Amino acid sequence: MTPPTVAVVGGGISGLVAAYRLRRSFGAAARIVVLERSARLGGKLRTVPFAGDPVDVGAEAFIARRPEVEELVAELGLADQLVYPSGARPLLFAGARLHPLPTGTLMGIPASAQAVEGLVDDDTLARITAEPTLPLRWDRGTDMSVADLVRSRFGEQVVRRSVDPLLGGVYSGLSDTAGVRAAVPTLAAALDAGATSLSDAVARALPAPSDAPVFGTLREGYGVLLEALVRAADAEFLYGTAASGLRRTGGKWSVDPIGEVDGVVLAVPAPDAARLLADSVRPAAQWVAQIPLASSVVVALAFPHDTGLPQNSGILVATGEDLSAKAFTLSSRKWPHLAERPVALVRASFGRFGDDALVDAPETQLVELARTDLATVTGFDAQPVAAFVQRWHGGLPQYREHHGEIVAAFEAEIAGIDGLEVAGAMLHGVGVPACVATGTAAAARLVDRMAG
CATH class of the missing domain: 1.10.3110.10 (protoporphyrinogen ix oxidase, domain 3)
Known part of the structure; x- marks a missing residue:
């Protein structure tokens, strides 16, 4: 058999997992091409150097009670990177004061x-x-x-x-x-x-009581997982390259700008999937176009290590409070490995669906809002020694009423099309484990179809 050529459109975690699984199934001779419209891989996972060490400025944790991330990390030889929270409890800011986050x-x-x-x-x-x-x-x-x-x-x-x-x-x-x-x-x-x-x-x-940690993360950030997937996928990575067209040509697919391929995995946000499918699979495009996106901003702050931050993992903010931030993660309190660093780390989050006016605010304004809002909720008021602003335009799909019906109808339209699969956060969960699961499943289905 001639080794297959497969295009993976989208270099986020779902697309990288799909490329890795395709390489494992098809072997070294297959041509696997990953198109990523931005200048970097990882999608909504991003690890940056900050205050001297790597820090995640996208997703910062995964649900540890799902197996997908831990299994993938172990498979890639990174099990020693797994770390779990300290056990510090979160707080809730409501009615202009702090409360313990309700249990039960x-x-x-x-x-x-x-x-x-x-x-x-x-x-x-x-x-x-x-x-x-x-x-x-x-x-x-x-x-x-x-x-x-x-x-x-x-x-x-x-x-x-x-x-x-x-x-x-x-x-x-x-x-x-x-x-x-x-x-x-x-x-x-x-x-x-x-x-x-x-x-x-x-x-x-309610889940049964358990002593097992709810969340986990990677000691050096998600960047080490992304790098391992890139190495193991051994694909051609086309940075700054958006797929501009997708057409069925006989028994193959034509993906602009790379040409004919035997199979395609779409691992892109819902609006991009709708655009690419509009000509070849219009009913599927019409379904997925109904999934909107929310934008947000993460502001990472570093303070002197001996700061007076509360001994809590984070602070969620109720709707209607006189604050701009919607949440704070007290990272150095939440994660023991971050507590060992020479600075105290805090993440402030801004932006909700339908209210993303701050997403494009100047960085200086966002940093000042993060600092002043943190002072309002904790009483701790200090100038950060470092700050990093990460904007996430269209970062998260919204799972509105009847989302499951929309996804089921969309997947039913795709199921009848040979050589085409879809993965990503718009389908069956926005968390990292769910994205890993969709990338794995899309690759497995494509391999089965192409083998048949």
Whole structure:
């Protein structure tokens, strides 16, 4: 057989994993070409030198209770890079003061009033307590926004003070733009299974108590994983090269500007996928065009090591507070390996879906907002010794109502097309493990089709 030529469009984590898996399956003779429109690989993963050491300014952790990242890291010989949080607890800034982040909640949705006592007012606590006595209208298979569901049962304060901060940290959005089925699938499953109230559904969906760490990261940042994938994929990497066209030509695909290939993996954001598929697979393009993106900014700050930061892992900010930042990660408190460095590291996050006015603000303004907002929530006011601003335009897809139905329809259209697969955060989860899973699955399907 003539060795195949495969194009991977998009050099983020999903595309790099796909290229690596294709190399493993097709062997050294295959030609694998990765097109990346920017000047670097990694997508929303980026590690930069900062205050003398590598620091992640995109995603900074992965869900450790999913196996994909740990298995991939071990496979690439990087298991010694795995590190886990210190155990410091996060805080929540709501009502102009700090609170412990509620426990006994599912993405901020409480199973009982006790979980949010002190965070919301007495009327809201009474409403949560009475909620199990009220009839619940939920049609199996239906969907709605998380905000609509929680507001109707528990009230607005729970939405803005407890749920929004958690969802905003995951999706750079609000509960208004997050569908129950996509954003909190275990809750939807409990409701489908006959939960008698929202409190009952949350109690059923809460994960079993575990001492295992929830998150993990890499000691030297995600950059070491990206570099290992690049080496192992042994592909042709075309930087600053966007795919400008995708057409079916007989039994092959033509990808502009590289020409004919035997197979294609699209690992790009939803608008780019819609554009590339518009001519050859229009129904798929119409489905994926319905997935919007949110933009955000990360501001990394370094302070003198003996700083007076709280002994907490981070601070989430409730909706409606008089702050610009939506969250802070107290990185040197959260990660033991960062606590060993000669500076104290903090990450401030800005920008939500529909409210990204600050994304293109001047760097000096963003750094000052990060510093002053940090002083407001912690009382710690000092000038950073270093700062780095990372803008993420269109960084995260929004999992709105009926997102699962949109993805299912999109994938059904792609499933009937030989030599074409799709991966990425727009499909089945925005976290790094989910992206690794989609890259692996896309490569496996393409190999099976091309072998058949």
